[in-house]
Amino acid sequence: MTALQTPFARKLGAFVALSDDEMSALDRLHDRRRAFPVGRDMVHQGQTDSSAYILAEGWVCSYKLLSGGARQIVDFQIPGDFLGLRSVLFRTADHNIEPVTRVEASEVLVEDLLDTFRKTPRLATAVLWAASRDEAMVVEHLVGIGRRDARERTAHFLLELGARLKLVGLGSTSGYACPLSQSLLSDALGLSAVHVNRVLRELREDGLVTFQYGQVEIHDLDRLVKLADFDMAYLDHDGPLLK
Amino acid sequence: MTALQTPFARKLGAFVALSDDEMSALDRLHDRRRAFPVGRDMVHQGQTDSSAYILAEGWVCSYKLLSGGARQIVDFQIPGDFLGLRSVLFRTADHNIEPVTRVEASEVLVEDLLDTFRKTPRLATAVLWAASRDEAMVVEHLVGIGRRDARERTAHFLLELGARLKLVGLGSTSGYACPLSQSLLSDALGLSAVHVNRVLRELREDGLVTFQYGQVEIHDLDRLVKLADFDMAYLDHDGPLLK
């Protein structure tokens, strides 16, 4: 498979127009592909020798555990996303990464990554851009948890996920396949599983979205967008900034 | 002032050992210094021609506004921090930046920034690192809002701020000067101003911290760290990763 075809390369290409050299440097990062079963952490908090990964297949979540046992999912990653960048830049991981489904990912070693940055510096800028995009999502998530109520927050989450999946060709405006359980959802939204269940039922009864049987169906996009105060500007981009 | 002395250069130097060339490239970014009065936004949501800034003096906050009028402060920035990186990489700002005190900052134009990355690529990696550190803080903040109660969250916030200020020489283990009002605090913590006031009183009465008259005094660091479940690993680093 050439870099052009990987979702990761496509993503970076949206920011930096990639040369052949850069493409093949990206390709080389995909050398050591590995598979991970559901539930066993790929990276865990405090681990010092962790690698980064480029996600090819499946979903993972990054989360933090508090001493009291509560957990907060920070983000879900879908194919094309880069995982564990912070863990490698800091040498020690500050969060856990757990596969939500069976996962296929290319392992990227610190040295290889820094080496790639040295030889093809524009890729460093591109990765910086991708990291900023991830940060924008975390920020949006933060705002949601801080200031949106459970309905708005849930609606926003489902819309954001849909938009992201659509960008990598895994969903449409009317719905998408979603392997998340309600309790996973609750850990992401900062709610109890019980309350997530009620909110999902309300949204369904109001004819807005259905989240059932591993499938999300958006029935009334406009009202949902309005309810969630959703603005996908932070996911969008209009052509490479670096020619 | 040479790059060696700016807090920003010191911060980047902690990750990438900087050469003279890189130092002077950093220096050049400090050319256009500007001052900003309290309260008038330096950058606002949706703005398309915004610059980035390196903060030299004073405090700012980055926040988002929701349609309902609620606001969520995502982070405060202190001297040495880089502001508005996302706004320039995305061409359009997804958040507001407002001075909390009078501010002095160096304006960094997109072209100059990308140019600097091109000529001194290791600086791109260093900025990527700094951005990751900021993201780590946002993540910690997200976890706090999602899963910590008001007391823990407040305690954690005050400790994190203290640790950051200490790193740039503006505070000690026993306290620091803090120009934030309780209502600013409430917008950051996702609480009401009324409740922040009560929580601060409780923490004071329990002999943990005092937040009063623009001054934070830490009376019992150990108990505070325990209450907040605070682990400053995500702010720390032990020497340059890139020699």
Add this chain to the structure above:
DNA sequence: ACTTTGAACTGAGCCAGATCAGTGTCGCGA
């Protein structure tokens, strides 16, 4: 065919934190 398991779902009661409606105090400009 039966049990086990796990996720989805429900109702009742409770509490952390919001909202409302104030009072007190300082600093500042007219």
Add this chain to the structure above:
DNA sequence: TCGCGACACTGATCTGGCTCAGTTCAAAGT
């Protein structure tokens, strides 16, 4: 010196979302 706006602070009341204690349902195991 008066008046006004910011900010800190308080008590009373309300409520969103949590916890507890279940039930239902479907899939997998024996």
